Amino acid sequence: MKPVLVADSLSLVYSDHGKEVFACQDISLSVNEGEFVGILGPSGSGKSSLLYLLSGLKNPTSGTVSFEGQNLHSLDDNSRSNLRLRKFGFVFQQPYLLGYLSALENILTVSQDRDFALELLNSLGMKAKANRLPHELSGGERQRVCIARALVNRPSVIFADEPTAALDHKNGKAVVELLNQHRGNGSLVMVTHDISMIEQADRKLTISESRLIP
Amino acid sequence: MSRTASPLAPTTFLRRNAGKTIPLVIVITLAVMLVQSIIALINSIPLSIRTIYGYSSAFLAVSPRLDPSLTPTLVEILKDKPPVEMDRYMLCRGSSAQVKSIVGKWPFAVMAMEPGDLKYYLGRQGVSKIEGRLPQVGAAEMIVSRPVASNLGVKIGTILLKPEDNENFSRKPVKVVGIAETDRWLMLGDKKYYADSQPIPLDFVLAFTKNINEQSKFDYWAEEKLKGQFAQVFAYHQIKKQSEEMFGILYRILNAVILVLVIVITFMMGMLMNIYQTQRLVEFGLLQAIGFTKTQLLKRVISESILVIIGGWIFGLIVARGLLIIAKKVLMDPQAFALETHRPLRWIFRTQWRLRIQSLFLWRFSSWR
Numbered sequence: 001m002k003p004v005l006v007a008d009s010l011s012l013v014y015s016d017h018g019k020e021v022f023a024c025q026d027i028s029l030s031v032n033e034g035e036f037v038g039i040l041g042p043s044g045s046g047k048s049s050l051l052y053l054l055s056g057l058k059n060p061t062s063g064t065v066s067f068e069g070q071n072l073h074s075l076d077d078n079s080r081s082n083l084r085l086r087k088f089g090f091v092f093q094q095p096y097l098l099g100y101l102s103a104l105e106n107i108l109t110v111s112q113d114r115d116f117a118l119e120l121l122n123s124l125g126m127k128a129k130a131n132r133l134p135h136e137l138s139g140g141e142r143q144r145v146c147i148a149r150a151l152v153n154r155p156s157v158i159f160a161d162e163p164t165a166a167l168d169h170k171n172g173k174a175v176v177e178l179l180n181q182h183r184g185n186g187s188l189v190m191v192t193h194d195i196s197m198i199e200q201a202d203r204k205l206t207i208s209e210s211r212l213i214p
Numbered sequence: 215m216s217r218t219a220s221p222l223a224p225t226t227f228l229r230r231n232a233g234k235t236i237p238l239v240i241v242i243t244l245a246v247m248l249v250q251s252i253i254a255l256i257n258s259i260p261l262s263i264r265t266i267y268g269y270s271s272a273f274l275a276v277s278p279r280l281d282p283s284l285t286p287t288l289v290e291i292l293k294d295k296p297p298v299e300m301d302r303y304m305l306c307r308g309s310s311a312q313v314k315s316i317v318g319k320w321p322f323a324v325m326a327m328e329p330g331d332l333k334y335y336l337g338r339q340g341v342s343k344i345e346g347r348l349p350q351v352g353a354a355e356m357i358v359s360r361p362v363a364s365n366l367g368v369k370i371g372t373i374l375l376k377p378e379d380n381e382n383f384s385r386k387p388v389k390v391v392g393i394a395e396t397d398r399w400l401m402l403g404d405k406k407y408y409a410d411s412q413p414i415p416l417d418f419v420l421a422f423t424k425n426i427n428e429q430s431k432f433d434y435w436a437e438e439k440l441k442g443q444f445a446q447v448f449a450y451h452q453i454k455k456q457s458e459e460m461f462g463i464l465y466r467i468l469n470a471v472i473l474v475l476v477i478v479i480t481f482m483m484g485m486l487m488n489i490y491q492t493q494r495l496v497e498f499g500l501l502q503a504i505g506f507t508k509t510q511l512l513k514r515v516i517s518e519s520i521l522v523i524i525g526g527w528i529f530g531l532i533v534a535r536g537l538l539i540i541a542k543k544v545l546m547d548p549q550a551f552a553l554e555t556h557r558p559l560r561w562i563f564r565t566q567w568r569l570r571i572q573s574l575f576l577w578r579f580s581s582w583r
Binding site: 057077078081082083084085086088090092096098100101105106108109110112149 | 220221222226227230231496497500501502503504505506507508509
């Protein structure tokens with residue numbers, strides 16, 4: 001399978017009271033087309049930072065990330081934002097939605113394809129609640145809307161940052177299953193501290209103290 | 215694929231967050247009302263002058279200085295080759311009274327004429343009807359116009375000029391016997407009564423052009439012609455000029471006050487917009503993470519801010535205008551006080567630089583964080 005996302009010697013260093021702290025240290029990995037990569041690590045191990053580097057949300061201190069052969073961090077801010085909007089999908093720890101927009105409208109913030117948005121909501125069991133506002137939905141339902149938003153542009157890569165963190169175990173498993181089922185040909189990179197959430201992953205990686213463990 | 219408009223349109227946020235948007239619009243509205251009210255009051259001062267002394271635009275008045283016997287000479291000078299066709303010259307007597315304006319009491323001329331001249335003068339001032347009658351020859355009687363009657367609260371039968379009243383003095387009590395229906399401010403008496411009661415026989419000249427639109431041309435001509443003579447000229451354009459000079463310093467101070475007020479309001483609005491947008495940092499962070507550029511988000515913030523501010527300004531202008539009109543009808547008109555509510559062009563002119571300053575500050579305050 002063809003690699004779609006390649007990270008080479010990625011490091012992210014920040015300064016804490018004059019002391020250098022590594023959020024990620026010398027990480028290299030590749031994600032193939034359609035592959036589900038689960039990255040497991042405890043809190044503070046650097047897994048969220050790695051996800052932000054892979055998705056272009058943060059710039060690495062050193063190393064590169066290539067998406068479809070193009071160095072992500074050589075792109076200007078606008079091009080990178082556009083890439084995130086068109087080619088990437090994001091599911092965060094908290095089900096962040098715009099409170100004044102309905103479930104359907106939240107999905108339509110990133111796409112104008114109303115039919116596909118409704119189709120996604122239907123397949124995620126949310127069609128009946130398409131016009132509800134976020135505060136009228138449960139946590140699991142809100143996260144499903146976030147999944148629909150992440151999938152509506154048929155992204156090449158979906159980044160999921162502990163998408164089950166705000167849910168109970170049962171709902172968390174259901175959300176991961178839905179995400180895995182509906183991602184189509186898109187790759188899925190999910191970071192979590194709960195190994196049971198990445199049971200379906202094609203490949204499981206472990207991160208500890210900012211490094212990937214071979 | 216059915217396509218749909220973006221739910222991120224600025225109007226969507228504003229409509230669906232009415233609880234946040236409306237208080238902001240109300241603050242802007244109140245600020246605009248405050249500024250417009252001050253401007254209305256400032257503009258009302260020259261309007262009061264133009265209104266109260268507007269009667270003097272219908273003629274030129276010339277009074278001899280030092281020597282009352284000069285009046286016939288002055289008439290001869292005025293009759294000598296005027297630049298426009300003249301309609302009438304008349305000799306009058308007069309005294310002064312007080313009327314009320316929004317900035318206190320102002321002096322007002324009581325003019326006394328012969329019956330024929332009085333009828334002509336009333337016609338010249340556009341009097342359509344008289345309630346009551348004209349003063350009788352030699353009687354201590356007077357006629358006032360409707361605005362004067364409203365302003366001073368007089369009715370037919372009221373004694374307006376009295377021997378004991380220093381501001382409205384007459385040797386005998388002078389009774390109002392008629393009220394003239396016109397917008398002009400008029401106080402008119404009988405010349406014979408004045409001639410009998412004034413020891414100094416000081417007649418002044420009123421000169422009327424045939425065409426009232428040419429009065430101003432004649433006034434300037436007469437002013438030039440009477441230079442160096444023992445004569446005092448009273449023309450409408452002088453009143454306007456003097457009023458502008460008289461209130462010049464006041465206007466400059468008030469303009470500075472308004473400028474400070476506008477800056478304070480602009481800062482306040484900028485800070486409010488800043489607080490308003492800062493509450494939405496999570497929303498902007500989310501949108502930026504999922505692929506919106508800073509430029510797109512900044513455009514959105516600016517569009518929303520502009521909509522709120524323009525909405526607030528327009529609403530403020532409409533409400534302030536409405537309240538001023540109500541205040542004029544309810545509070546001012548019954549006392550014939552002038553209140554400026556009809557100078558939209560002047561307002562727009564002032565608004566333009568106000569908006570420019572405001573845009574500058576808002577750009578600074580609303581800039582992307």
